[in-house]
Amino acid sequence: MQSALLLSVAAPTVLAVVLLALGLRPWRADVQSRGRWALAIVVPLGALAAYIAVRGAPAFPPTDAGVWPLWCAFAAAAYALAAAALPLTARIGARVVLAAVTVWLVSKPRIDHTWDAGTTALWIVGATVAIALVWTALEHRAEKLSGSALPVALTVWGTGAATVLGLSGSALLAQTAGGATAAIGVAAAIGVWRQSLSVARSLVGPAVVLVGGLVLAGMHYAEVDAVSAALVVAGALVIGFVSVPAFASAGLKATAGLAGVMIVTSGAAIASSAWPTSVEDTPTGRDSATDTANDSDDDYGYE
Amino acid sequence: MNTRKNSRLTSIAIASGLAFASLALAPQAANAAEYDIDPGHTFVVFSVGHFGVGKAYGMFRKTTGKFDPDAGTVEVSIDADSVFTADKKRDDHIKGPDFFNAKQFPTLTFKSKKVTKKGKKLLVTGDLSIKGKTKSVTLEMMKIGEGKDPFGNYRAGFEGTLKINRMDFGIDYMPDGLSKEVTLQLAVEGIKKK
Numbered sequence: 139m140q141s142a143l144l145l146s147v148a149a150p151t152v153l154a155v156v157l158l159a160l161g162l163r164p165w166r167a168d169v170q171s172r173g174r175w176a177l178a179i180v181v182p183l184g185a186l187a188a189y190i191a192v193r194g195a196p197a198f199p200p201t202d203a204g205v206w207p208l209w210c211a212f213a214a215a216a217y218a219l220a221a222a223a224l225p226l227t228a229r230i231g232a233r234v235v236l237a238a239v240t241v242w243l244v245s246k247p248r249i250d251h252t253w254d255a256g257t258t259a260l261w262i263v264g265a266t267v268a269i270a271l272v273w274t275a276l277e278h279r280a281e282k283l284s285g286s287a288l289p290v291a292l293t294v295w296g297t298g299a300a301t302v303l304g305l306s307g308s309a310l311l312a313q314t315a316g317g318a319t320a321a322i323g324v325a326a327a328i329g330v331w332r333q334s335l336s337v338a339r340s341l342v343g344p345a346v347v348l349v350g351g352l353v354l355a356g357m358h359y360a361e362v363d364a365v366s367a368a369l370v371v372a373g374a375l376v377i378g379f380v381s382v383p384a385f386a387s388a389g390l391k392a393t394a395g396l397a398g399v400m401i402v403t404s405g406a407a408i409a410s411s412a413w414p415t416s417v418e419d420t421p422t423g424r425d426s427a428t429d430t431a432n433d434s435d436d437d438y439g440y441e
Numbered sequence: 442m443n444t445r446k447n448s449r450l451t452s453i454a455i456a457s458g459l460a461f462a463s464l465a466l467a468p469q470a471a472n473a474a475e476y477d478i479d480p481g482h483t484f485v486v487f488s489v490g491h492f493g494v495g496k497a498y499g500m501f502r503k504t505t506g507k508f509d510p511d512a513g514t515v516e517v518s519i520d521a522d523s524v525f526t527a528d529k530k531r532d533d534h535i536k537g538p539d540f541f542n543a544k545q546f547p548t549l550t551f552k553s554k555k556v557t558k559k560g561k562k563l564l565v566t567g568d569l570s571i572k573g574k575t576k577s578v579t580l581e582m583m584k585i586g587e588g589k590d591p592f593g594n595y596r597a598g599f600e601g602t603l604k605i606n607r608m609d610f611g612i613d614y615m616p617d618g619l620s621k622e623v624t625l626q627l628a629v630e631g632i633k634k635k
Binding site: 141142197201203247248252306307309310311355358360361 | 539611
C-alpha cells in the first residue's frame with residue numbers, strides 16, 4: 139500500500155521534472171518566452187501518471203464518473219494554451235462551459251438515477267458557478283503575479299483537497315488529486331527558482347477543473363461533506379479576489395502570504411473531514427450488528 | 442385413391458400426435474412455478490485474499506429477485522449499499538468509489554441465460570453485472586430442498602459458489618494487497634408465488 143502511495147506521487151513528480159525541464163528550460167535566460175505548453179499539460183499528465191502507476195490505464199469514456207475530471211483537465215489544458223489569444227469575454231465563456239461540462243459529466247449518474255429536476259438544477263448551477271468563480275479568481279491573481287506565490291499556494295490547495303478526498307474514503311480520487319498536486323509542486327519549485335517566470339497562468343485552469351471536479355465527485359460518490367468542500371472553494375476565492383498588498387508582488391513574501399491563507403483554509407477543510415459527523419462515526423457508536431466484530435477503527439487492514 | 446386415403450391418415454396421425462404432445466407438455470407448463478427470493482433467508486457472502494496471508498469476508502444484507510426452477514430462470518438484484526464486513530469504516534470504503542461505488546452503481550445483478558444439469562449440480566450460466574460491467578459467469582448450484590413451511594408457504598432453497606476476477610468488473614483497488622479472485626457463496630431461498 140505504501141508503495142502504491144509512493145508511486146502515485148513519484149511517477150507524476152518525475153514526469154513533471156522531465157516535462158518542465160524540456161518545456162521551460164529554466165536554466166536559460168529567455169525562460170519567459172517558452173514552455174507554456176508544458177505548464178498547461180503538466181497537471182492532467184501528472185494526474186494521469188498517478189492513475190496509471192496505481193491502477194493501470196484508465197478507460198475512456200470512464201465507467202466511474204469520478205474519473206471524468208481527469209479527462210476534463212486535458213480540455214482545460216487546451217483552454218490554457220489558447221487563453222492568451224482570446225478576449226476576456228471568450229475566456230469567461232470558455233471557463234463557464236468547461237466547468238458546466240465537468241459538473242454535468244461528474245454528476246450524470248446522480249442525475250439519471252437519483253435526483254429530481256430541482257435537485258439537478260441546484261447541483262449543476264451551484265457547482266458550475268463555484269468552479270468557474272474559483273477559476274476566474276485564481277486566473278485573475280495569476281495574471282498579476284509571477285514566480286512562486288500562486289504555484290506554492292496551489293500546491294497547498296491540492297494537498298488539502300487530496301487529504302480531504304482521502305479522508306472521505308476514496309483513495310482513487312485522492313491519488314488522482316495527489317498526482318496533479320505533485321506536478322504543480324514541481325512547477326512551484328521552478329517558480330521559487332525563477333521568480334520572474336509566469337508559472338501559474340497555464341496551471342490554473344487544469345488544476346481548478348481537476349481538483350474542483352474531484353471534490354464534486356467526492357461529494358457525490360464518497361463522503362466529502364459540504365463544509366470541507368466550501369472551505370476548499372473559500373481558500374481559492376480568498377487568494378484570488380481579496381486584495382492584500384503582500385499578495386500583490388512577486389517574491390517569497392507573497393509566497394508565504396498566499397500559502398499561509400491556503401494552509402489555514404485547507405487545514406480547516408481537513409479538520410472538518412476528519413471530525414466525526416454522526417454517532418456511527420465515533421469508536422463507540424457502531425450499529426448493533428458490528429458490536430461483536432473485531433475492533434479496528436483506526437486501521438481495518440486495507441490501508 | 443389409396444394414396445389419398447394414406448395422406449388423410451397421415452394428417453390425422455400428425456394432428457393426433459401434436460395434440461398428445463401438447464397435452465403432455467401442458468402439465469409441465471402448469472407446474473412451472475415462480476419463486477420470489479426471500480431476502481431474510483438469502484445470503485450472498487464473499488471472501489477475498491488479504492495481503493496473501495488471510496481472508497476478508499463480507500456479505501450483502503439486501504438481495505431480491507425471483508427464480509423458476511422449471512423454466513430455468515434466475516434473476517437476482519443485490520443492493521450494493523447493503524454490503525457488510527463487520528467494520529463500519531471498511532463498509533463505507535467498500536461502498537465508495539474504490540470498490541462498488543454504490544451511489545453510481547446501486548445494484549449488482551445476475552440474470553440467467555441457461556441452466557444445465559451436471560449430476561446433482563445445476564450449472565446456471567448468465568450475465569453478472571457489477572459496477573456497470575457485465576460478464577457471463579456460471580454458478581454451480583445445488584438444491585437443498587423444498588416443501589411447505591409452518592405458515593403455509595411453499596419454499597425451495599439452493600446454494601452454490603462462484604469465483605470471479607474483480608478486475609473484470611473494474612474493482613481494481615489495491616491490486617497487490619487484495620486478491621484478484623473473489624469467491625462468492627450463495628444460499629438462496631424462495632417462496633412460491635400463489
